[in-house]
Amino acid sequence: MHPVAIFDFITVLGSLTALVLLVSGWNRALRRDAKLLFAGFLSLLMFYGLCLFLEWAGITTALDSMEDFIGALLPMWFAFVIYAFLQEISGRDLRISEDRLRRILDSVQTGVVVIDPEAHTIVDVNPVAAKMIGADKEQIVNRICHKFICPAEQGACPITDLDQSVDKSERELLTADGTAVPILKTVVPVLLGGREHLLESFLDITELKQAEDALRASEEEYRSLVESTEDSVYLVDSDCKYLFMNEKHRSRFDLPLTEIIDRPYAQFHSKEEAETFFGRVKQVTETGRSVWHEYRSQRDGRYFLRTLSPVAGADGKTVAVTVVSKDITERKSLEAQLQHVQRMEAIGTLAGGIAHNFNNLLMGVRGHLSLMSLDADDPNAIRERLKKMEQLVESGTQLTSHLLGYAREGRYEVKTISLNQLVTETADTFGMTKKEITIHLELADDVPGIQADYGQIEQVLWNLFVNASDAMPGGGNLFLKTMNVTHEDMKGSLYVPKRGNYVLLIVTDTGEGMDEKTMGRAFDPFFTTKGIGQGTGLGLSSAYGIVKAHGGYLDVESKPGTGSTFKVYLPASEEEVQDVVKSPSEVVKGTGSVLLVDDEDLVLDVGMELLEVMGYRVFAAKDGREAVEIYRSNQGDIDMVILDMVMPGMGGGEAFDRLKEINPNVRVLLASGFAVDGEAAQILERGCNGFIQKPFNMKELSEKIDEIMNMP
Amino acid sequence: MIQENEIVMLIIGLGVFIFILGNRSQLKRIPHADWLLVGFHTLLAGWILTVAENVLWGEVLNYLEHICYAMASLLLAAWCWKVFRGKREAI
Numbered sequence: 001m002h003p004v005a006i007f008d009f010i011t012v013l014g015s016l017t018a019l020v021l022l023v024s025g026w027n028r029a030l031r032r033d034a035k036l037l038f039a040g041f042l043s044l045l046m047f048y049g050l051c052l053f054l055e056w057a058g059i060t061t062a063l064d065s066m067e068d069f070i071g072a073l074l075p076m077w078f079a080f081v082i083y084a085f086l087q088e089i090s091g092r093d094l095r096i097s098e099d100r101l102r103r104i105l106d107s108v109q110t111g112v113v114v115i116d117p118e119a120h121t122i123v124d125v126n127p128v129a130a131k132m133i134g135a136d137k138e139q140i141v142n143r144i145c146h147k148f149i150c151p152a153e154q155g156a157c158p159i160t161d162l163d164q165s166v167d168k169s170e171r172e173l174l175t176a177d178g179t180a181v182p183i184l185k186t187v188v189p190v191l192l193g194g195r196e197h198l199l200e201s202f203l204d205i206t207e208l209k210q211a212e213d214a215l216r217a218s219e220e221e222y223r224s225l226v227e228s229t230e231d232s233v234y235l236v237d238s239d240c241k242y243l244f245m246n247e248k249h250r251s252r253f254d255l256p257l258t259e260i261i262d263r264p265y266a267q268f269h270s271k272e273e274a275e276t277f278f279g280r281v282k283q284v285t286e287t288g289r290s291v292w293h294e295y296r297s298q299r300d301g302r303y304f305l306r307t308l309s310p311v312a313g314a315d316g317k318t319v320a321v322t323v324v325s326k327d328i329t330e331r332k333s334l335e336a337q338l339q340h341v342q343r344m345e346a347i348g349t350l351a352g353g354i355a356h357n358f359n360n361l362l363m364g365v366r367g368h369l370s371l372m373s374l375d376a377d378d379p380n381a382i383r384e385r386l387k388k389m390e391q392l393v394e395s396g397t398q399l400t401s402h403l404l405g406y407a408r409e410g411r412y413e414v415k416t417i418s419l420n421q422l423v424t425e426t427a428d429t430f431g432m433t434k435k436e437i438t439i440h441l442e443l444a445d446d447v448p449g450i451q452a453d454y455g456q457i458e459q460v461l462w463n464l465f466v467n468a469s470d471a472m473p474g475g476g477n478l479f480l481k482t483m484n485v486t487h488e489d490m491k492g493s494l495y496v497p498k499r500g501n502y503v504l505l506i507v508t509d510t511g512e513g514m515d516e517k518t519m520g521r522a523f524d525p526f527f528t529t530k531g532i533g534q535g536t537g538l539g540l541s542s543a544y545g546i547v548k549a550h551g552g553y554l555d556v557e558s559k560p561g562t563g564s565t566f567k568v569y570l571p572a573s574e575e576e577v578q579d580v581v582k583s584p585s586e587v588v589k590g591t592g593s594v595l596l597v598d599d600e601d602l603v604l605d606v607g608m609e610l611l612e613v614m615g616y617r618v619f620a621a622k623d624g625r626e627a628v629e630i631y632r633s634n635q636g637d638i639d640m641v642i643l644d645m646v647m648p649g650m651g652g653g654e655a656f657d658r659l660k661e662i663n664p665n666v667r668v669l670l671a672s673g674f675a676v677d678g679e680a681a682q683i684l685e686r687g688c689n690g691f692i693q694k695p696f697n698m699k700e701l702s703e704k705i706d707e708i709m710n711m712p
Numbered sequence: 713m714i715q716e717n718e719i720v721m722l723i724i725g726l727g728v729f730i731f732i733l734g735n736r737s738q739l740k741r742i743p744h745a746d747w748l749l750v751g752f753h754t755l756l757a758g759w760i761l762t763v764a765e766n767v768l769w770g771e772v773l774n775y776l777e778h779i780c781y782a783m784a785s786l787l788l789a790a791w792c793w794k795v796f797r798g799k800r801e802a803i
Contacts, residue, residue: 014785028796072721
C-alpha cells in the first residue's frame with residue numbers, strides 16, 4: 001500500500017472523529033444551522049479522504065470523479081460554514097444587546113414601554129411601568145398603547161415617524177383603574193429583533209406637579225401681597241441694579257419694566273440720591289441687618305420711609321436687598337399740622353403759665369406798693385415791704401431763669417467741672433434741708449470732667465432732687481450714681497445719641513413713681529402733679545432744656561409705686577477739671593471808672609446808682625454810637641464797659657468791635673436779657689470778657705465787675 | 713498535468729481565505745477559533761500543493777498535500793473536542 005494512503009486514512013479518521021464529537025455535543029454551543037453546515041463539511045472532508053484512500057491504496061479508481069466533485073465543493077462549503085458562524089456571532093451580539101436592554105429596563109426607576117409603531121401596540125413593559133399602570137405585564141403587552149399612555153391622542157398619535165424623538169413632554173398615563181396620572185415622557189426609536197420600535201420612558205410627575213402648583217399658588221400669594229400693597233417694593237443686587245419691582249414702584253418711573261430691570265439705580269436718580277442709596281445698600285450688605293431711613297425724593301418731592309432688608313443666598317451671605325418704600329408725605333403733612341397744633345397749645349400753656357406766675361408776683365408788688373402809700377410815715381414798715389418786694393422780684397428772676405433753661409439756653413459760664421464734686425456738694429446741701437431723705441452716693445472715681453455751666457447743672461440737680469423729695473413726702477432713699485458710658489450704652493433710647501463718651505448721673509428715688517401718661521408729660525413746661533402753689537411745673541422742663549443745651553440727654557424711667565429714675569447723660573470732656581470759685585456772699589466794692597451802655601433809661605438810671613454805690617465812677621451812654629464816642633474821648637479814664645447787647649442803631653456787637661478798634665485791650669462785660677447763645681456767644685468769642693444775665697442784682701453785678709477788673 | 717478541478721478548488725479556497733481575512737476580527741470571537749482557522753489554512757495549503765505538485769517536486773509535494781489533509785482533519789477534530797466536549801466558554 002502506498003504510504004500516501006496512510007495519510008488519507010488519517011484524514012478519514014480525523015474527519016469521522018470530528019463528526020462524532022460534533023454530534024455527541026450537539027446541544028452545546030453554536031446554532032443548529034451552523035452545526036448542520038459544519039457537520040456537512042466534515043462529512044464531505046471524510047468522503048474526500050475516503051476517495052483519496054481508495055485511489056492511493058489501489059483499491060479502486062471508480063470514485064475519482066466523485067473525488068474531484070467533492071474537492072471543488074469543499075472550499076465552497078467551508079465558505080458557507082464561515083458565513084453561518086458569522087451569523088451566529090451577530091445573533092449572539094443581538095441577544096446580548098437585548099438581554100442588556102432587558103436588564104436595564106428592569107432596573108431603571110422610570111416606567112418604560114416598547115411600542116410597535118405600526119400597530120401601536122405595547123410590545124414590552126418594564127416592572128416600574130407595570131406598577132405605575134397597576135396591571136400585570138401580561139395584561140399590558142399587546143394592548144393598544146393609547147389604552148394606557150397618552151389616551152387623548154388615540155387616533156391622532158403624533159409619534160408615527162420613527163426618525164422623530166420626543167424629549168421631556170408632559171402627557172398623561174391612564175392607570176388600570178382609570179386614574180389619569182401626569183407623566184414626563186421621552187420617546188426614542190430603537191431597533192429590536194431587527195425591527196424599529198419606539199421606546200417610551202416616563203416619570204410620574206404627580207408630586208412635581210403638586211409642588212409646582214403649590215409653588216405657583218405661593219408665588220401668586222406673594223405676588224398679590226407685593227402688588228396689592230400701597231408701598232413701593234423692589235429688589236436690588238449689591239451693585240444697586242434693579243432685580244424686581246412691584247407695579248406701584250414701576251408706575252413712578254413711567255417706563256416699561258423691561259427698561260428698568262437689570263439697570264442701575266443711578267440711571268434713574270440724581271447722583272446725590274444714588275450715592276445715599278448705595279451707601280445704605282452697602283451697609284445692609286456688609287452688616288446683614290435691616291436699616292430704615294426717611295428721605296425726600298428729588299423726582300416729585302414726596303417723603304418716603306424706606307426700609308432695606310438683606311436677602312441671604314445659599315451661603316448665608318447677602319446677595320440682594322429688598323427695599324420697601326412707604327410714601328409718608330400725607331403722614332408728614334399731618335404730623336406737621338399736629339406739631340403746629342401742639343406747639344400752639346404749648347405756647348398757650350406757656351403764656352398762661354407765665355402770665356399766671358408773673359400776675360401773682362405783680363399782684364404781690366402792687367399790693368405792697370399800695371400798702372406802702374398807707375405806711376408812708378413808717379420807715380420800718382416801708383423797709384419791710386421793700387424787702388418783701390425784692391423777694392418777689394427775686395422769684396421773678398428765678399422764673400425767667402427756669403424759662404431760659406427750658407428754652408435750652410443760658411449756658412452762661414462754661415468750664416470743665418467735676419460732676420462728682422457738684423453732685424457731692426449739692427447732695428450735702430440738699431441732705432441738710434431734707435433730713436427725712438437718706439442719700440446714697442455711688443460715684444465712680446474715674447469719671448472725667450464735663451464742659452458745663454456749674455450753676456446750670458447745679459440747678460438741674462436741685463430740680464431732680466426736689467422732684468424726688470416731692471415724690472417722697474414721708475421720706476425715703478435717694479440713690480445718686482455716676483459712671484462712664486458711651487453712645488453705644490444709650491441704644492434703645494428714643495433719640496439717636498451723638499457718638500462719644502458720656503458721664504452718666506443716675507438719680508433714683510423710692511417715691512410714688514409715675515404712670516405712663518404722667519411720665520409722657522413730665523418735661524412739659526408748667527405741667528405739675530403738685531397742688532396749687534406748690535410748684536411751678538418748670539423744674540423738670542428747665543432741667544431737660546439745660547441738659548439739652550449742654551449736648552446731653554435726659555431719660556426717665558418710672559412705674560407707679562416703684563419710684564422714678566432719671567438718667568442724665570452729659571458729654572465727657574478731655575480737658576482738666578477747673579476749680580470752681582464760690583461767689584462771695586456780700587457785694588464786692590471797687591474803684592475805677594465804668595462806662596454803662598443801655599438804651600433803657602430805667603436800667604441806665606438804676607445801673608448808674610448801683611455802680612456808684614459799689615464805688616465806681618460812671619459814664620453813661622444810651623446807644624452804641626454814643627458809647628464809642630465817649631470811650632474814644634475818655635479812653636484813659638474808663639477801666640471797663642458794661643455793654644447792653646440789643647440796642648437801636650448801633651447794637652452791642654458792633655459797638656464792641658469799634659471799642660476793640662480803639663483799644664484792643666478794652667474790658668467789656670456784656671449784659672442782656674437774652675441768653676448767652678447766638679449773638680452774645682459770638683461777641684464773647686471775639687474777646688468780650690464776660691456776660692451777665694438780666695435781671696441781675698447788685699451782688700451779681702459787683703462780682704462780675706470785680707472778676708473782670710482783676711483780670712490780668 | 714494540472715487538472716481543472718484542482719484549479720477550481722484552489723481559486724474557491726483562496727476566495728474563502730480572503731473572506732476569512734476580511735472577517736478575521738469577527739471570526740476570532742468563535743471559541744477556540746485558532747484551531748478552526750489553522751485547520752482551514754492547512755486544508756488550503758493542501759489545495760495549493762495539489763496544484764504545485766504538477767509543476768515541480770511532484771512526489772514530495774504530493775506527500776505534503778496528503779499530510780496537510782490529514783493534519784487539517786485532526787485540527788478540526790481537536791476544535792470539535794474543545795468546543796463540544798471541553799470546558800464551556802462564553803462566546
